[in-house]
Amino acid sequence: MTAPSGPRKGRPRNADADGAILAATREALAELGWGGLTMGDVAARAGVAKTTLYRRWPSKNELVVAAVAEQLDELEMADLGSLRADIEAVVAQFAALLSAPETQAALLALFAEATRDPLLRKRVRESIIEPQKRLVIAGRAAAQTRGELPMDSCEEMASAAVDIIFDTVAGTVVHRMLVSGEPATAEWISAFTTLLLAPLTEIAAG
Amino acid sequence: MTAPSGPRKGRPRNADADGAILAATREALAELGWGGLTMGDVAARAGVAKTTLYRRWPSKNELVVAAVAEQLDELEMADLGSLRADIEAVVAQFAALLSAPETQAALLALFAEATRDPLLRKRVRESIIEPQKRLVIAGRAAAQTRGELPMDSCEEMASAAVDIIFDTVAGTVVHRMLVSGEPATAEWISAFTTLLLAPLTEIAAG
């Protein structure tokens, strides 16, 4: 379904233009931010006319959402064999994602817009937040099968544990990368993981 | 120093206008977001002329920074007699403040703009982030006098501890309230405090 049955008659769209425009949007977003980004500038960077942008996306907001969504389709998670390694991998992944200036500006601009647009907020949560939560769930499950963490006594506690761990990891990394503005060095990741490991078993046990 | 010795001659500024303008800014920011907020609209809401805004703040950015900073000055650190109670109280305060839509939109819009504007980023850190560290400092001092935490072995370690604690608390609460969009229930606050208390003494001890 949703077969992209493009128009069968007429001049076809430039297939390369979409990627070039979205890349130019992310580039401009990194340099100028949401407010400083202009459609004319994006068009010039992509080497197309401004009217071409509006022919493919109805507004500046929609264009930026599409540009960020395309960027966030790369997220994955690996089982590294130990709880510490998995946590450090998750933290490093967050940090790497947030170290790109274009992602910083794009994500925060999206979050800001989402605070007053419930539809956009829902889309951000489903496309960005929940997938990251699955990383925590997978890591916990792997640690439990390895015997590093006790099995969940009940489903409710497990869900709460996932939420609190995710909020702490994501929140702290985001705060450090975006607010403090300091990079997540290997030393910092290791120290934060140590800090996180101490109470983890307690919470997991319930 | 920095005695705000205002001009001694000439018509004095309307003392009520500052508060009205900042309140109008937060209100407009909640309804329209950063991009939708206009200086003319803020002036109309506050019942002043647009030129009055520019007479008191040099730009839209600075006005929003001041509006958000004023909002966050409401936070206070209460001495409730135990470290756990103090932490839970300040987390609850912070969460309650961030549950207001106007604060959500304001903070996120500000952070988003700050990712591209180093000067604005610096202003945000100085006017909003750094002043809130006083809560951590006060809470730690109270806990130390009560004997719940050891005294600082050296100033450098104490400063690092304050930074880490603040980053974790602020980052986690902000993330949960603004990004995940879930309320900070009493259960969540209690669980997060437990998570925070375990490594706290280690860090404080150095």
Next chain:
DNA sequence: CGATATACGCTACGACTCGTAGCGAAAGAG
């Protein structure tokens, strides 16, 4: 009291951006 100095509201302005409309030309389908 008058002179001085500042804040105020109002209007207008230049520069810039959004998003749209119209034009001729290009590129494919039937």
Next chain:
DNA sequence: CTCTTTCGCTACGAGTCGTAGCGTATATCG
């Protein structure tokens, strides 16, 4: 060849930022 769609280009109306000028209101100083 004809029809349809996309393309780049130019121009436009509406709206915003931040500034300047003007007359007026309200304070301090001599």
